[in-house]
Amino acid sequence: MNRFYLLAASLVSLLGATRTLREGVAIGLCAVLTASLHQLLLTPLRKRLARWAYVLASLLLLAALLTCLQLGLRAWLLPLAITLGPYPLLLCLQCLAVDHLLPERGRWRLLATHLGAVFACCLLLGACRQWLANITDVHLANLAPGALLLLGLLVALYNRLRPGPAHPRRQGKL
Structure with a gap:
């Protein structure tokens, strides 16, 4: 399994929170704010702590960041916090995956690319689900399984629009 499949799997926690x-x-x-702050605050600790202490510090930092995020949403944007539910708290999985999978070299450039892609996917999923639910009356789009189906269709469209040579292991043999 490629290491980027885990980053794509972290997108699954966002499927329930993109109805509009x-x-x-x-x-x-x-997601962008949490992941970037998590990486920024862990940068000085990365080389100074042992592996187990680094993982513990990462988990404690994530708990503090996401608690502050949830409290801030409830304090200033209560209706939005109620509609998002527990989904902002699930961003810790994405942050842990990003921290574990990013290489040492080119870390910030790859992080910016990943976070830009996550933000674009959130916008695209939200706009498509809102359009499908309100304009075309496809009520399945408001549910999480509808978001999963829509994400599969968007990935298929992306693969269709971006043709490229198949990997040598996936090519057929005569």
Whole structure:
């Protein structure tokens, strides 16, 4: 399994929180803010702590960041916090995956690319789900299984629009 499959799997926690474009923007901004702050605050600790202490510090930092995020949402944007539910707290899985999978060299550039892709996916999922639910009356789009189906269709469209040579292991043999 490629290490980037785990980063794609971290997108699954965002499927339930992107029913509308507004919710997609909110969860996308929460994901970008949480992951970037997590990496920024862990940078000085990365070489100074042992591996087990680093993992513990990462978990404690994530708990503090996401608690502050949840309290801030409840204090200033209560209706949005109620509609997002527990999904902002699930961003810790994405942050842990990002921290574990990013290489030492080119870490910030790859992190910026990943966070930009996550934000774009949140916007695209939110806009498509809102359009499908409100304009075309496909009520399955408001549910999490509808988001999973829509994500599969978007990935299929991306693969169709971006043709490339198949990996040598996946090519057929005569």
